[in-house]
Amino acid sequence: MADLPKHGSGNGADPDTARPRLGALRMLWPFVMRHKPLFGAWLLALAASSTATLSLPVAVRKMIDQGFGSGGNIDAAFALLFAVALVLAFATAARFFFVSLLGERVVADLRNRLYAHLVGLDQAFFERTRSGELVSRLTADTELLRSVVGSSMSVALRSIVMVLGSVAMMVVTSPRLAAYTLVGIPLFVLPLVLGGRRVGRISRQSQDRVADANALASESLGAIRTVQAHAREPWERQRFAEAVARSVAAARRRIAMQSLVTAVAISVVFGAITLVLWSGAHDVVQGDLTPGTLGQFVLYALFGGGSVGALAEVWNELQRAAGGMGRISELLDERAGIVAPSSPATLPVPLRGRIELRDVGFHYPSRPDAPALRDFSLRVEPGETVALVGPSGAGKSTVFALLLRFHDPQTGCVRLDGMDIRELDPPALREHIALVPQQPAIFAASAHDNIRYGRLEAGVPEIEAAARSAEAHEFIAALPQGYDEQLGERGARLSGGQQQRIAIARALLKDAPILLLDEATSALDAQSERAVQQALERLMAGRTTVVIAHRLATVLKADRIVVMDGGRIVAEGSHDELLAQDGLYAELARLQFLD
Numbered sequence: 001m002a003d004l005p006k007h008g009s010g011n012g013a014d015p016d017t018a019r020p021r022l023g024a025l026r027m028l029w030p031f032v033m034r035h036k037p038l039f040g041a042w043l044l045a046l047a048a049s050s051t052a053t054l055s056l057p058v059a060v061r062k063m064i065d066q067g068f069g070s071g072g073n074i075d076a077a078f079a080l081l082f083a084v085a086l087v088l089a090f091a092t093a094a095r096f097f098f099v100s101l102l103g104e105r106v107v108a109d110l111r112n113r114l115y116a117h118l119v120g121l122d123q124a125f126f127e128r129t130r131s132g133e134l135v136s137r138l139t140a141d142t143e144l145l146r147s148v149v150g151s152s153m154s155v156a157l158r159s160i161v162m163v164l165g166s167v168a169m170m171v172v173t174s175p176r177l178a179a180y181t182l183v184g185i186p187l188f189v190l191p192l193v194l195g196g197r198r199v200g201r202i203s204r205q206s207q208d209r210v211a212d213a214n215a216l217a218s219e220s221l222g223a224i225r226t227v228q229a230h231a232r233e234p235w236e237r238q239r240f241a242e243a244v245a246r247s248v249a250a251a252r253r254r255i256a257m258q259s260l261v262t263a264v265a266i267s268v269v270f271g272a273i274t275l276v277l278w279s280g281a282h283d284v285v286q287g288d289l290t291p292g293t294l295g296q297f298v299l300y301a302l303f304g305g306g307s308v309g310a311l312a313e314v315w316n317e318l319q320r321a322a323g324g325m326g327r328i329s330e331l332l333d334e335r336a337g338i339v340a341p342s343s344p345a346t347l348p349v350p351l352r353g354r355i356e357l358r359d360v361g362f363h364y365p366s367r368p369d370a371p372a373l374r375d376f377s378l379r380v381e382p383g384e385t386v387a388l389v390g391p392s393g394a395g396k397s398t399v400f401a402l403l404l405r406f407h408d409p410q411t412g413c414v415r416l417d418g419m420d421i422r423e424l425d426p427p428a429l430r431e432h433i434a435l436v437p438q439q440p441a442i443f444a445a446s447a448h449d450n451i452r453y454g455r456l457e458a459g460v461p462e463i464e465a466a467a468r469s470a471e472a473h474e475f476i477a478a479l480p481q482g483y484d485e486q487l488g489e490r491g492a493r494l495s496g497g498q499q500q501r502i503a504i505a506r507a508l509l510k511d512a513p514i515l516l517l518d519e520a521t522s523a524l525d526a527q528s529e530r531a532v533q534q535a536l537e538r539l540m541a542g543r544t545t546v547v548i549a550h551r552l553a554t555v556l557k558a559d560r561i562v563v564m565d566g567g568r569i570v571a572e573g574s575h576d577e578l579l580a581q582d583g584l585y586a587e588l589a590r591l592q593f594l595d
């Protein structure tokens with residue numbers, strides 16, 4: 001799988017890379033076909049509105065020749081004109097309604113499909129992809145496609161119909177004038193297409209500058225504490241102002257180019273029309289043409305010309321959207337490396353909870369020459385608590401990653417109750433493991449929902465019981481809205497110790513036989529510390545536990561301490577035994593636990 005190209009934002013392809021191929025938009029077809037009735041209704045409305053538009057000039061001719069000419073029926077001519085206009089009005093409204101709705105539906109489907117696909121991808125994918133970029137694909141790129149399905153494609157198709165219809169009607173109306181006009185068309189189209197291309201290129205640049213400014217703002221607002229703690233507000237203001245100024249400068253170039261194109265287009269169009277009109281007027285004077293027919297012809301020329309202009313305008317947008325679609329299909333083509341076998345084995349019920357890593361050798365996909373674990377063998381009996389201790393980078397978290405099957409080891413195997421975990425369906429495996437990470441993820445939801453994440457079908461009494469065991473009930477009950485209190489993005493409204501206790505309550509609720517606990521390194525005050533410790537003891541009771549230990553109390557309570565260094569086990573034993581050896585453990589203990 002190739003690395004994704006890193007764009008500043010989901011908007012606009014890099015002007016230096018190859019032009020996006022319009023063919024990428026074909027990917028949208030199956031999504032459109034899922035809404036056949038809407039699509040059909042739109043085509044009908046399009047046919048009706050185009051027919052009405054194309055009959056308008058005929059009605060105008062009748063009005064001029066019969067209405068103003070001698071002996072005509074004024075009332076009937078005007079009634080016809082009004083009727084055509086009425087059909088046009090309603091058909092246009094229907095066309096707009098159906099195609100806009102189609103755009104919304106298609107984009108919603110596409111977004112759902114993309115999101116459903118992304119959450120199923122493996123950790124290796126998320127390690128090499130920036131989450132900001134994924135969000136931008138989900139929003140900015142799909143947004144671009146909404147405007148394409150809901151408007152640009154409609155404009156393009158309508159314009160093509162109108163150009164063909166107008167040209168045909170021009171030939172029918174006056175073959176001689178039509179011949180003049182057709183010869184003049186390239187003269188008229190060329191500057192529009194050339195100018196349009198240039199506008200497209202400049203507009204991509206201008207959107208990239210806008211995206212730069214946005215990225216800058218979201219980065220500094222996301223790190224507002226760091227910004228303010230360093231008193232860097234003036235610096236950030238200036239950086240943002242400069243980025244905004246760059247985007248205005250780029251937009252100015254685009255606007256200037258667009259203005260120029262508009263001026264040229266209007267001059268060329270009206271120049272051509274004046275010429276045709278002038279030649280037609282001579283015909284009228286000589287009696288070869290009625291005034292109404294000339295009027296009819298000029299209207300067709302205007303419709304046709306206007307539609308060519310509209311085509312030129314949407315051309316660039318279609319190209320941009322093709323770029324967006326290309327990037328989305330790249331993501332949809334990503335395949336997870338960690339998948340269930342075709343017929344997954346089932347775990348014994350009840351699970352005993354023996355875990356084993358046997359002769360494991362592992363390196364992260366992004367770092368093939370830096371093994372994170374080597375010849376690593378560890379067996380944890382049901383109900384046993386093993387503490388992993390070691391310097392930073394020793395490979396402790398990697399053990400967790402392999403037990404959860406976020407990655408597969410390159411050599412050796414990981415077993416659960418004697419069964420190779422590669423034979424299992426990954427979600428089924430993870431159902432049996434509760435993970436309490438060092439920095440728990442708290443969602444922007446209520447306290448109640450945050451705990452319920454551990455087991456979605458849990459009822460209120462179970463959730464409260466879990467909170468009580470996790471020593472979290474008291475502080476939650478004291479929140480202004482109790483369990484309904486919103487905890488804020490990333491748990492912004494909770495202290496570190498409180499966040500940990502929410503995570504412990506979640507794990508208690510999940511009630512899995514295996515517990516992976518990454519103890520927080522951040523020091524808590526004595527009271528929080530005691531509360532967290534008590535909660536953890538309740539959580540660990542009766543479960544097979546592997547804990548990345550940072551506290552003396554934890555290592556003292558563990559059945560066994562495993563000392564890791566450089567991806568290997570260097571010593572094993574109890575606290576006292578290991579202290580007596582006076583090796584790496586004694587050194588770490590002096591630094592970490594015994595100060």
Ligand SMILES: Nc1ncnc2c1ncn2[C@@H]1O[C@H](COP(=O)(O)OP(=O)(O)OP(=O)(O)O)[C@@H](O)[C@H]1O
Pocket residue numbers: 127364365366367372390391392393394395396397398399
């Ligand atoms: N996602 C990753 N991609 C590439 N390398 C990684 C990744 N995660 C960890 N590593 C590397 O693997 C090695 C082991 O890391 P690991 O996180 O398991 O150490 P640790 O003992 O948990 O450290 P700490 O106590 O600091 O969390 C380190 O050299 C680290 O740089």
